[in-house]
Amino acid sequence: QVQLVESGGGLVQPGGSLKLSCAASRSIASLNVMGWYRQAPGKERELVAAKTNGGSTNYADSVKDRFTISRDNAKNTLDLQMNSLKPEDTAVYYCNAQFLTYHYWGQGTQVTVSS
Numbered sequence: 001q002v003q004l005v006e007s008g009g010g011l012v013q014p015g016g017s018l019k020l021s022c023a024a025s026r027s028i029a030s031l032n033v034m035g036w037y038r039q040a041p042g043k044e045r046e047l048v049a050a051k052t053n054g055g056s057t058n059y060a061d062s063v064k065d066r067f068t069i070s071r072d073n074a075k076n077t078l079d080l081q082m083n084s085l086k087p088e089d090t091a092v093y094y095c096n097a098q099f100l101t102y103h104y105w106g107q108g109t110q111v112t113v114s115s
Helices: none
Strands: 004-007 010-012 018-024 033-039 046-052 057-059 067-072 077-082 091-099 102-105 109-113
Touching (some): 018 091, 033 067, 046 067
Antiparallel strands (some): 018 077
């Protein structure tokens, strides 16, 4: 069992940057995959970026070259640096951790990109 708490969301202008953070309640070193998902109103929850325990990364095509995921097993944190934000990035962003076939979820943090 692990609790995940996201922070760092807010309102930014197009082209701006935000850094999201996810704090886990226990060690994340043994978790297979950790990642960030997002869900916009009326849309399905989608994978934004993920990082395996071994350091491999996977990004959605829509965020490649703009977002960077980082995983710090020593601090039990998962971050998402978001640059060059676009209005279509507006969504609730969720931290996710995978253990075997089970997914743990945070409560989400709102990101709004608007002028």
